[in-house]
Amino acid sequence: MEWRVKNKESQIVTKMSTSNLAEFKENMKLRTKNFAHDCVKFSLDLPKNTLGSHIRGQLIRCSTSVAANYRASCVAQTVPMIISKLSISIEEADESEFWLEFAVDEKLAIKETAEKMIQEAHEIASILIKSLQTLQNR
Helix, strand or coil, X not given: CEEEEECCCCCEEEEECHHHHHHHHHHHHHXXXXXXXXXXXXXXXXXXXXXXXXXXXXXHHHHHHHHHHHHHHHHCCXXXXXXXXXXXXXXXXXXXXXXXXXXXXCCCCCHHHHHHHHHHHHHHHHHHHHHHHHHHCC
């Protein structure tokens, strides 16, 4: 269920009901965690050389941070904390996209193997950016 209200600038905005918001949060928690799992599996298949090890560490760190910070945003007690955690998740999703693309550019991974995760990183960042904008316009 959705309802329409006017924000500070008298623009009509659509808001989610509490149950839809809870469902959205749970879906995004699962989606970001699955993204992290996929990136970890991808990382473990990178070559065991200096560059492969560097990308592996960076990708594991940033992809798991997307999920951890999104989860933290869901239990944050203040709007500034929610904004902070969402912002970190957005940055980490973008960084994950970078490292996936970089692994392909360096011929350490097959493009077709990384494409789904690159797309998912981009979609997660886009969804979280829209969520952040909606929160900031309240």
